[in-house]
Amino acid sequence: MRLGGAARYVIEVERPEEVPDAYGFATQYHLPTFVLGYGANTLGHDEGFEGVIIINRMRGITEINQSSTIKIMGGEYWDNVVAYACERGLTGIEALSKIPSLAGSAPVQNIGAYGQDISDTFVEAEAYDSATNTFVTLSKADLQFSYRRSILNTTAKNRYFIISITLELHPGSMSPPFYNSIEKFINDHDLTDFSPQGIRDIVSQLRADKLPDPLEKASAGSFFHNVYLTEEAAEIAADKGIPVRHGKDGYKVSSAWLIEQCGFKGKLLHGIRVSDKAPLVLINESATSYNDLAKARSEITGKVYDRFGYWLEQEPVEIQ
Numbered sequence: 001m002r003l004g005g006a007a008r009y010v011i012e013v014e015r016p017e018e019v020p021d022a023y024g025f026a027t028q029y030h031l032p033t034f035v036l037g038y039g040a041n042t043l044g045h046d047e048g049f050e051g052v053i054i055i056n057r058m059r060g061i062t063e064i065n066q067s068s069t070i071k072i073m074g075g076e077y078w079d080n081v082v083a084y085a086c087e088r089g090l091t092g093i094e095a096l097s098k099i100p101s102l103a104g105s106a107p108v109q110n111i112g113a114y115g116q117d118i119s120d121t122f123v124e125a126e127a128y129d130s131a132t133n134t135f136v137t138l139s140k141a142d143l144q145f146s147y148r149r150s151i152l153n154t155t156a157k158n159r160y161f162i163i164s165i166t167l168e169l170h171p172g173s174m175s176p177p178f179y180n181s182i183e184k185f186i187n188d189h190d191l192t193d194f195s196p197q198g199i200r201d202i203v204s205q206l207r208a209d210k211l212p213d214p215l216e217k218a219s220a221g222s223f224f225h226n227v228y229l230t231e232e233a234a235e236i237a238a239d240k241g242i243p244v245r246h247g248k249d250g251y252k253v254s255s256a257w258l259i260e261q262c263g264f265k266g267k268l269l270h271g272i273r274v275s276d277k278a279p280l281v282l283i284n285e286s287a288t289s290y291n292d293l294a295k296a297r298s299e300i301t302g303k304v305y306d307r308f309g310y311w312l313e314q315e316p317v318e319i320q
């Protein structure tokens with residue numbers, strides 16, 4: 001969001017052996033640590049961070065035993081991983097094209113888009129455990145993935161430093177039916193190429209039409225999670241005329257729909273623009289402080305709560 005003050009220290013690590021030293025430095029000076037990736041899902045506070053930011057700068061993608069299982073160093077830019085897979089005709093992550101992320105951050109909130117989540121292909125991560133000062137391997141089961149969640153942003157938040165991730169992909173392609181907007185794009189443009197590269201091209205176009213380019217406009221992507229309901233609450237919502245979708249993660253109400261219904265679509269609040277194409281996305285147009293963002297956020301969440309009785313939960317992480 002390009003808001004917030006400076007950090008006291010930043011350490012960039014280029015080899016696994018340097019990770020314990022970075023944490024050791026923080027311990028020595030009694031400072032908190034925060035692991036930063038590309039910064040696409042992170043908010044800084046106005047007063048800055050009196051601690052140590054640690055960044056994974058290890059890059060590279062390698063095939064394991066000449067198979068379609070690949071190991072990616074955590075500092076690699078995520079879209080390079082998707083491009084690598086698509087060039088080799090490997091399916092599993094093509095719908096995750098153009099998500100601004102480093103590979104090490106991708107499992108943290110179980111990145112997902114257009115019907116794929118990274119958990120679908122995730123095998124394991126090599127990590128440094130700052131609680132025990134040891135290197136560990138975290139399996140898919142260890143990470144307990146669900147919608148935009150894993151232990152890395154819940155029960156074990158700030159504990160592990162992801163060094164590398166391993167994904168199991170497959171030669172082949174996604175099969176229909178596709179996610180609604182992909183399906184519509186295919187029909188509208190009479191497309192027949194569903195290869196990983198074909199789907200990557202479609203997703204790239206869909207995202208370019210809808211989402212702000214993070215290098216041009218400051219945003220954190222979706223600012224709020226969608227609302228998940230129990231079956232009983234979903235029935236009540238449907239009775240009230242609220243559209244509820246039943247998907248693989250349960251009963252979902254689109255937070256973009258709720259925000260739009262409250263009249264915020266396209267509105268400018270304290271320098272923060274609610275995107276007119278994707279109302280879940282807040283763009284920093286002229287806000288100068290985290291405080292401006294906090295005011296905009298509370299206007300949106302307050303009105304949605306008053307009207308529908310749902311508290312919108314923020315997606316981006318705060319450095320603190």
Ligand SMILES: Cc1cc2nc3c(=O)[nH]c(=O)nc-3n(C[C@H](O)[C@H](O)[C@H](O)COP(=O)(O)OP(=O)(O)OC[C@H]3O[C@@H](n4cnc5c(N)ncnc54)[C@H](O)[C@@H]3O)c2cc1C
Nearest residue numbers: 037038039040041042100101102104105111112162220221
């Ligand atoms: C325009 C835009 C579109 C987006 N679209 C999507 C989308 O379609 N789907 C989606 O899921 N997300 C989306 N996002 C959100 C964002 O891209 C993802 O959350 C992404 O994984 C963030 O990666 P990052 O490297 O920027 O992480 P950061 O924002 O730097 O960090 C995010 C979290 O990961 C932790 N972390 C980072 N690196 C490591 C590491 N090596 N070890 C342990 N913890 C680490 C941080 O401490 C923090 O808690 C979008 C964001 C933007 C700006």
